[in-house]
Amino acid sequence: MTVYCKFGTALDILTGKWKSLILLRLLNNGTMRFSELQKAIPDISKKMLTQQLKELEYHDIVHREVYAQIPPKVEYSITEYGQLMKPVLQTMSDWGVGHVQHMQKLYGEEEAELIPTDLRKSDTVR
Numbered sequence: 001m002t003v004y005c006k007f008g009t010a011l012d013i014l015t016g017k018w019k020s021l022i023l024l025r026l027l028n029n030g031t032m033r034f035s036e037l038q039k040a041i042p043d044i045s046k047k048m049l050t051q052q053l054k055e056l057e058y059h060d061i062v063h064r065e066v067y068a069q070i071p072p073k074v075e076y077s078i079t080e081y082g083q084l085m086k087p088v089l090q091t092m093s094d095w096g097v098g099h100v101q102h103m104q105k106l107y108g109e110e111e112a113e114l115i116p117t118d119l120r121k122s123d124t125v126r
Helices: 007-014 019-029 034-040 046-058 082-112
Strands: 062-067 073-078
Touching: 007 019, 019 034, 019 046, 019 062, 019 073, 019 082, 034 046, 034 073, 046 062
Parallel strands: none
Antiparallel strands: 062 073
16 A cells, blocks of 8 residues: 655645634633634624534544533543644644744835734743
8 A cells, every 4th residue: 555645634624714823722722612712703704603613623622521511511622633733733732823923024014014913922832
């Protein structure tokens, strides 16, 4: 059996505007409830957050814990397997910060305003 490059597989898991932000929030904050995640990523809709979390849960990157109580309580956390993505996400975040700085040097402060806000923030993985 021939083994092919699985870069595309990894990219498929991270593809989507919100997955990397969800993962960074969970890696930085540990266990979070749905409402906490939504507050931490204010531009995401409930539907999109739910969809992205389900996809990450399917791939065993995120764990969903449901507590049998009223009102229902659901918490999300990074799985042990998902923790393996930490260095990849940190490297990508570091590169993003460096790229913003590069663009500011290249085009100046005014043009740097065109850079998406999420890239200008220095999210780091703890």
